[in-house]
Amino acid sequence: MIDRRLIENIDWFLIGLLVLNSLLGVVVIYSASHYVPGNYHWRQLIFLGASLLALLIILLIDYKVLMTFSFYFYGAVVFVLLLMLLFSRFISKGSWIRLRYFQIQPSELAKIAIILVLAQLFAEYKRSHVSGAAVVASSGLVALPFLLVALQPDLGTAVSFLPLLLGSLILAGLRRRAMIWILILAIFAGIAGWNFYLKDYQKNRLATVVFPSRDPQGSGYHILQSKIAIGSGGFLGKGFARGSQSQLKFLPARHTDFVFSVIGEEFGFLGVVGVLLLYYLFLWRLFRSAAKSRDRAGVYITFMVSLMIAFQLLVNVAMVIGIFPIVGIPLPLISYGGSSLLANFLGVGLVLNVKMRRFANI
């Protein structure tokens, strides 16, 4: 099933960047949580090992095979999400299913199923522009898990399904380029309005209205503390495990959603640029992998995975520096959390899978 040529074609550089970013996460998690019980850094290291193993296993199976089973994966995920919603009192807590030793977040893994099913849908789609039927079909496929997850309620994870839909539609060819520009303009207008037009209490109200699942009392406090942490870091930062904002627990969710604030506080602007540069390298490598795909489905997979990670990165950073409302989206690879890490590793695994099988009929 797997032979030497395939192994030779594995993009070890990409795996290296992936693991490097994740190890950086472990270090920052240590700094953000070593003074509280829970051993989060050790646990994250175990998740990292497990995710790496999962990534290697997924390389064994041709992505074409995975795609043929994609509707089963998708169906299974939707079924689990539905069960969680219906019997939430017995098996789950919000977006989590409690197992004996750990919890898993099926909504994270749903991303992989959505990527595969969308790739399958568009695999033979050769028109230069997307048709209405395809838009309806793909939107429907995303909307179902989106609603189920949003109702959990976990709007953050649900929202991170949207770039997958958007990505596939972009590739299939949105007829009006203008739509893209309008979208970008809308984002800019939103950012500008958020920063310059709305008053703090209005922002809080808006945040409460739009993102009710987040702690409404705390959102203003969280943004403020996060900005204080990042801003007080300055150019060089306060040093590893020496940020007063994080060490004295002023920062909320220090090892999860707000891990970037810890980086900003302890490693300064230099650290922030360093981390973002490393990330840029990783994303650049991911995006460029699309060209190393032997077929249309491979391009779709690669692009959607890249967008998935890029979107989470952008939204998370924008959120912690206070230019985007607080939605529960973690910093991919760096934030503490096994399910998110596993989903991202599996995604990258799919990209590697596509890339190593770029030569037909091996």
Added chain:
Amino acid sequence: MEKNRFYEDLSLILSRTHKASIVIGLLLLLLVFFCWKIQILDHKKYWTQAEANRTRESVILAPRGLITDRNDVILAENTASFKASIIRENCRDYDQSLAQVGRLLEISPEDLKTRITKYESLPLFRPIVVKDNLDLKDVSRIESRRLELPELIVETDPRRYYAFGSLAAHVIGYMQELSAPELKSEAYPDRSLGDMVGRTGVEKQYESILVGADGRRLEIVDSQGRGRGETSRSEPTPGRDIQLSLDFDLQRKATQLLEGREGAIVILDPRSGEMLALASFPTYDPNKFVTRFSPQEWMDLINREDHPLENRAIRGLYAPGSIFKLTMALGALNAGVITEQTSFFCAGSVHFYGRAFNCWQRGGHGALTLTDAIRHSCNVYFYNVGRRLGIDRIAESALMLGLGEKTGIDLPGEKEGLVPTVEWSRSVRKSDWYPGETISVSIGQGPLVVTPIQIAVHTALVANRGRGVIPRLLLTSGSSQDRPATKAAGGTPGEKIRPDCFETVIRGMWKSVNQEGTGRGAKVDGFDVCGKTGSTQLISRERAEKLGKEIKTHSWFTGFAPRDNPQVVVTVLVEYGGMGGATAAPLAKELFALYKEKNDRPAID
């Protein structure tokens, strides 16, 4: 890519991925720009905020200076009190927590909320006092719920305590919390919300001596407000003690004598102006202000008809009545319009300007000389004196003798009274001065009003044969520059009056008390009291008769003793007390007697 020829053409969608990746790159760049703004441009602001976050400054309250009387009786001191405070930061559920705390401390949730709203501007970790003066039961109830209610804590505080409560309330004054507008004013630069400040009396007058400087403690804290060690500490400087000239025995006696009446008593030492007692009744308990009133109690107190908060001794304005005859006599003697031998005939009433002016003695006093006119307080005699003197010279001598202006006592809020003149009538009252009014003023009626402290100082000036004094409460404060200014030597207006005028008037005052005059009620054997009574009519006798009911007059007595070596001045005013000789003079007698008894007793140490 030669090999791609074998595969389908993907160049279109690949170019789309390429464009998207560029957009992503640009957005990343934008984020870097924002980080640059926060971390480099606004660094200082956030750095300061982070420092403020991690450090907490707490105040170590400085104990306020003690207030004692001249014999070291402590009138105001500090005791420890327990108070319950809420730390909002530790509330898990704000409303629920308020409900629980309210139940525990028996405060209605509305009151609790109002109180907390008042201090909203404080940082979340600063405790807000919700109940003062906890008893031990409350303290143990709170302590036993430490784990359930981490937001509720017990703090101890130095608390102002007035051991004698209402007995010297108007002198000592009371303390209240600073209001938010006051904090913004420049008057209280170093104070913070929740601090108490002297509101009236000595507590206000000598605030700057008493207050001391609070200490500060800088601690590193975590987000839960838990201390992680102290970084710096400055010790509080206690306020300085002050000793008042009050003699608490006299003060207590004076207050007790007024019990059940409305009025004021002033006792001072004419030699120095030192105040020995200053009582005003009804009174209040200044401790109530420290322990914080309930809104209802406060409204009841300020709306009471008899105004217990008002210090009648320095703020009550009364017609001096016959007391003013002393002023008239001095003015007339000095101006030369009469001599000691000048006599007038009193037939019970006299006609001037077409109307009758009555003497209080309906049958009349017959022919009287000045000293006897003072002794019997004959109105008709002084109607004649007033007619000779005229309003302008009356006003001149009244002002010369300290009426119509503040005495300068070291208490806030003193009133200056009013000495009417023709000029005043035109410019303030906007009406002409009628000659008949001069006749009324001659016996201390009409628009003329004075305060009891003015009468006491006036009496001291007479006792000193012309040397005026400034009454003062402060005896020592540990630093000499805090003493109130005394009038420059030789410049007292009273000294413009010839000394023999005083001797004549004093003789009349002596007769009044010791020779069956109107002031006989104040006679103390072996103490040579000289005094003058006054009964100020609130409405005319005719009108009272017409109304068919008795409206009692204000009852005055002022005097000093002993005659030749004056040591003490006593001034008594009882509102609606009736005749001065009947009500005020006997009260003065008791105070003269107590003073004599205390001074005859050899000092124990």
